[in-house]
Amino acid sequence: MSIDASATVQKDATGHLRHLITLEGLSREEITALLDLAQFYVREPGDLAARDQSLAGHTVANLFFEPSTRTRVSFELAARRLGAEVVNLDMQSSSRVKGETVLDTIYTLQAMQADILVMRDAEPGLPAYVARFVAPHVCVLNAGEAHLSHPTQGLLDALTVRQLKGDFGALRILIAGDISHSRVARSAWQAFKTLGAGELRMAAPRELMPPPEEFPGVLRFDDIDQAITGVDVIMTLRIQRERMSATDIPDEASYHHSFGITMERMGRANPDAIVMHPGPMNRNVEIASEVADGPWSVIQRQVTNGVAVRMAVLATILRNAQARHSLAS
Amino acid sequence: MSIDASATVQKDATGHLRHLITLEGLSREEITALLDLAQFYVREPGDLAARDQSLAGHTVANLFFEPSTRTRVSFELAARRLGAEVVNLDMQSSSRVKGETVLDTIYTLQAMQADILVMRDAEPGLPAYVARFVAPHVCVLNAGEAHLSHPTQGLLDALTVRQLKGDFGALRILIAGDISHSRVARSAWQAFKTLGAGELRMAAPRELMPPPEEFPGVLRFDDIDQAITGVDVIMTLRIQRERMSATDIPDEASYHHSFGITMERMGRANPDAIVMHPGPMNRNVEIASEVADGPWSVIQRQVTNGVAVRMAVLATILRNAQARHSLAS
Amino acid sequence: MSIDASATVQKDATGHLRHLITLEGLSREEITALLDLAQFYVREPGDLAARDQSLAGHTVANLFFEPSTRTRVSFELAARRLGAEVVNLDMQSSSRVKGETVLDTIYTLQAMQADILVMRDAEPGLPAYVARFVAPHVCVLNAGEAHLSHPTQGLLDALTVRQLKGDFGALRILIAGDISHSRVARSAWQAFKTLGAGELRMAAPRELMPPPEEFPGVLRFDDIDQAITGVDVIMTLRIQRERMSATDIPDEASYHHSFGITMERMGRANPDAIVMHPGPMNRNVEIASEVADGPWSVIQRQVTNGVAVRMAVLATILRNAQARHSLAS
Structure with a gap:
């Protein structure tokens, strides 16, 4: 799984971001747009105003094959502050032990209408691999991939x-x-x-x-x-x-x-x-x-920005998915 | 604990489903009604419309004495999509280690106003046993019982x-x-x-x-x-x-x-x-x-139907509980 | 860390409760006010009316360095019934293993806008220690500290x-x-x-x-x-x-x-x-x-009251934080 492959797989047919696997291949404009939206989502202490509920009705599944409290909580709060349902799967204690393949686990979550899969793994290649197989409305976010990409x-x-x-x-x-x-x-x-x-x-x-x-x-x-x-x-x-x-x-x-x-x-x-x-x-x-x-x-500002950036990525990826969907119908 | 006993304990005084422990003893009409409601809850990809919030204000506790990611997530999403609060209890790491009996754990959850207890166990008998002892407004759903019932x-x-x-x-x-x-x-x-x-x-x-x-x-x-x-x-x-x-x-x-x-x-x-x-x-x-x-x-359609069926069971069990309650008052 | 120190650290400059570390140093009036509010939050079976959503937009983080299902669930339900987002951190499997200090974990949660930190630890001193270092808007609740305080x-x-x-x-x-x-x-x-x-x-x-x-x-x-x-x-x-x-x-x-x-x-x-x-x-x-x-x-009534008391403490602590905040601005 080369990084190049990841860069290609994450764009949809109209060139918009469908998954986020790597920053490679993103243009300055694309990164700037994500940062601009993230800046809008940054919350200072005491600021509790909901920005928007653009993930309401949607489900985010956190699949962490490698344990991480801080990144998992950051994604969880980002998703919930946009109104999403979040389910956490500790993949160490999951069906994998019963002999299920990762792809079958993914298909199962997809069939339960998980819209966004947030994945972390100690080995390289899983996010891009999964991105190739998910249904058109499902998005993959890389939350840390070996030594390669975050x-x-x-x-x-x-x-x-x-x-x-x-x-x-x-x-x-x-x-x-x-x-x-x-x-x-x-x-x-x-x-x-x-x-x-x-x-x-x-x-x-x-x-x-x-x-x-x-x-x-x-x-x-x-x-x-x-x-x-x-x-x-x-x-x-x-x-x-x-x-x-x-x-x-x-x-x-x-x-x-x-x-x-x-x-x-x-x-x-x-x-x-x-x-x-x-x-x-x-x-x-x-x-x-x-x-x-x-x-x-x-x-600490990096941590605060982490929640905001993850909100921006979730909202962007989902908006692109909805645009594809209305184009298709 | 015979299966017969489970079939008996799950009906209330008016013959309605109070718990769901086994499909034995359910009539064709009862099963058909559950399937009809489940069909109403089936969501296709991209369909995010909330069906109803019939579990709003209610609390569902998932008690898994045997690990299961897929069934736990399916029940969790079903309950949340109907507006319930969900708490997950990993019973391997619970008070059981401090010497508490299962029934005392159940009484504790009940005293915290958990309305529906979703239970999985590797041994037979627990759901029907618990169903005998819970308060009138509490319902037990069997999420997998030994080799006997699911x-x-x-x-x-x-x-x-x-x-x-x-x-x-x-x-x-x-x-x-x-x-x-x-x-x-x-x-x-x-x-x-x-x-x-x-x-x-x-x-x-x-x-x-x-x-x-x-x-x-x-x-x-x-x-x-x-x-x-x-x-x-x-x-x-x-x-x-x-x-x-x-x-x-x-x-x-x-x-x-x-x-x-x-x-x-x-x-x-x-x-x-x-x-x-x-x-x-x-x-x-x-x-x-x-x-x-x-x-x-x-x-994969089975998995999608699993969420819908669990929504139907949750909504039915709760509607019956509310009917008993208004009858009693 | 003496108990006295805990009693002192938990009041703010105007003498109001900022953290809850110990009952030592609380006056009869303060305890009575907490019990009165808790009584308002007590839910009887079948009573599903939301009391208020005073924690809406706020985030409660449960940090349990010592495992406890019943207390964790009680705090979780208390916070959610007041509208809060809740994140659970199992501190046994957390960043601590990667060599992070507890205080850095706390700063991280604070930077993610966790407003209330609910902590349990087998060793004495952690809640008061943490309370000394958190930002002005962050509150610490002691959910069980060694043999000392609960x-x-x-x-x-x-x-x-x-x-x-x-x-x-x-x-x-x-x-x-x-x-x-x-x-x-x-x-x-x-x-x-x-x-x-x-x-x-x-x-x-x-x-x-x-x-x-x-x-x-x-x-x-x-x-x-x-x-x-x-x-x-x-x-x-x-x-x-x-x-x-x-x-x-x-x-x-x-x-x-x-x-x-x-x-x-x-x-x-x-x-x-x-x-x-x-x-x-x-x-x-x-x-x-x-x-x-x-x-x-x-x-069992104690358990029911436990959820109500925790709602009262959460709501009081947050109201005091908001009063400080509007005083300051």
């Missing part, structure tokens, strides 16, 4: 940068840490690139840096002190122990020493630089606590 | 046959596979029999066929090729490994060879025969993939 | 006594059983004391009785027959095996013999005495089945 995370990162920094063309953005295992890095990179980021940097210890051909146009560093110098945005990544073999897991203290985002290193960035992290954080490993909790940290 | 499955199977084949009197219906462990077979048999099926056949390997007295009037086969000849409806059953001892589990390939529903065997059935399966399927064990995915397969 | 349980016990016995000043109340491990005993004692109970007694086997300074003013007994004589209210407690080391767990039969509430012992209480138990019960250990199921038992 498109709503990429969008929320882009929204966060846009809110705080405005014009992408003027920005130097650094993605730092365990890049090789990170779907967050891949999706953020696609979003930033498409939105025209002035300069994109990646920094990782050599053993956690993918080959250059995967990220054309990116400035690569294995020295974090060099990489961070003069940047406007620092996105640091979680050390993903769960995706490493035991011998590959770096020692926490030495990782922090050689690669952690510390106060001292923040001093090398631009004075108004912001710091992002997709969570959950390993404090004092990839990021020092003072950095995570400082005024430059936009980590 | 009444909403029997109703959805009957609805599916009625939609596609009309008059039961003209039909030859075959139930094939692991009959001895199958609550699906038992409930479907009761529904088909009561609705006046022309001819009912059962086919199973000898060791998976219950004694003749359990299914009076049924034509019994241990040769699937003979059994399938000339039938209009083929309901194939899942090999239920989880209910067999290790030595009883048949070899998959040899089971498929000797008993699977294959394309070749489909050729012996009537040309417009339909194929049903309660799911989850073991593909290429009890059913060949080409059969499961062919035009004669109504397996 | 304030909504104390309130539901008080409501139950008030409904059946009226004036607290005239009452002799006995709390009996495993007091040392019981947060229920501690919260009930605080409620009864504040409401002016005429006489408060505690009875426990010596090894399950805390030191006298923890419960000033309480009459202490290690003989249950003496303790029960002439009382109006008997609250018996669950033997909490899960909080004892293996060698401390009493033999069930000998515990029942020496300390169980039996029919014979009920004969020593006042003739119209009521019996309470927080559930889940160990039948025929701390309480005889005939006692639990007799006319003096108000155990």
Whole structure:
């Protein structure tokens, strides 16, 4: 399952977004439209006004083959705040144990009129595979796919940068840490690139840096002190122990020493630089606590934007489905 | 707990359905009324119109002592689409571990104003037992009881046959596979029999066929090729490994060879025969993939009908409870 | 984390309840106001009228670090019957495993606009700790904290006594059983004391009785027959095996013999005495089945009151938050 295939399968016959599997292949206009709608959905504390109920009568099924509380809750709240029914399926304890194929599980949910399937899996390929087989009115949203793709995370990162920094063309953005295992890095990179980021940097210890051909146009560093110098945005990544073999897991203290985002290193960035992290954080490993909790940290804003971005994607995907449907009838 | 006892306990003083524990003892008229209402609730893709909100203000509690994602989600969606609050209790991780009896758990839910208790258990007897002790306004729905009873499955199977084949009197219906462990077979048999099926056949390997007295009037086969000849409806059953001892589990390939529903065997059935399966399927064990995915397969329609049937049962049971209540006051 | 600290942290600058961590420090008027509102929310069987939708647009997150089906469901129904969105987080399977701190999980939920965090933990201190760090509009409800505090349980016990016995000043109340491990005993004692109970007694086997300074003013007994004589209210407690080391767990039969509430012992209480138990019960250990199921038992009423009390606390806490908010703006 190549990423290219995912990019193709997610558009409908009229070129509109039908599923969201990857940010690859989305135009600047498409991403901007999603961010604009997300901005409309952002709720500040105390703001309880319902934006719209565009998912009323619809059913969203969360299928998480890999456990995730924060992303599952974010999608669940996004769907419910738009009026949808939400069902959660813990796929570890599901029919899979009775020998059912994933596709049969999908067909079952589809036959129960689940309209949108939100899927997370530790292996690559499932969302695009499923998207090929679902009925015309059913949409697939990728909520995290192996190390490959996490498109709503990429969008929320882009929204966060846009809110705080405005014009992408003027920005130097650094993605730092365990890049090789990170779907967050891949999706953020696609979003930033498409939105025209002035300069994109990646920094990782050599053993956690993918080959250059995967990220054309990116400035690569294995020295974090060099990489961070003069940047406007620092996105640091979680050390993903769960995706490493035991011998590959770096020692926490030495990782922090050689690669952690510390106060001292923040001093090398631009004075108004912001710091992002997709969570959950390993404090004092990839990021020092003072950095995570400082005024430059936009980590909680990323979470707030995550709900808004997921509302925007749900509403857009469904509006496109309805347009196809009225075209067909 | 005999099945007879279940049939008796589920009617109220005026002879109306109070609980649904078994299809035994339901008249043709009662089953037909449930199917008629279910037909009204069937939603086609894109049809989002709410039918009614007859469960608004009511609470449905799903108590699954045996895990089941598909049936739990089906009941959950049925209840929510009628406006109910739904709470899911995973009874494996519940108070049972703290030493509480099942009846005390039930009393607790009842005291929290759960109006309808949907129960699944691997052991026989629990739904009828609980039905004896609940308060007058509380109803019990059996969502699968050991190998004995799965009444909403029997109703959805009957609805599916009625939609596609009309008059039961003209039909030859075959139930094939692991009959001895199958609550699906038992409930479907009761529904088909009561609705006046022309001819009912059962086919199973000898060791998976219950004694003749359990299914009076049924034509019994241990040769699937003979059994399938000339039938209009083929309901194939899942090999239920989880209910067999290790030595009883048949070899998959040899089971498929000797008993699977294959394309070749489909050729012996009537040309417009339909194929049903309660799911989850073991593909290429009890059913060949080409059969499961062919035009004669109504397996996904069964799932769609499952939600509709559960809506009909919920609405009927509750309407009867309200009639008793207004009679009493 | 002392209880005093909890009592202080839960009030806002104007002295109103902001969080509910402990009943300590609440005045008689404050507790009475909560009970009055709870009484308004009590639903009898068949009564489905929505009281109000004061939590509409708000989100309640249930964070249970210690499993509990009954309390989680009670909070969930309370919140939903007031119109809230509810998300359940099983904190055993959450991001904690990925190395995230509890506070970061809380910040994440807060950033998703969870307005009320309902927390249960086996260790002391978490609710008050979290309450110190949440944003001004976020409220923390303690749903059970180690052996220390379970304030909504104390309130539901008080409501139950008030409904059946009226004036607290005239009452002799006995709390009996495993007091040392019981947060229920501690919260009930605080409620009864504040409401002016005429006489408060505690009875426990010596090894399950805390030191006298923890419960000033309480009459202490290690003989249950003496303790029960002439009382109006008997609250018996669950033997909490899960909080004892293996060698401390009493033999069930000998515990029942020496300390169980039996029919014979009920004969020593006042003739119209009521019996309470927080559930889940160990039948025929701390309480005889005939006692639990007799006319003096108000155990199910406690459960009904539990939902009502939680509705009252949710509505009060939120109303106070809104008052602060409009004051601030």
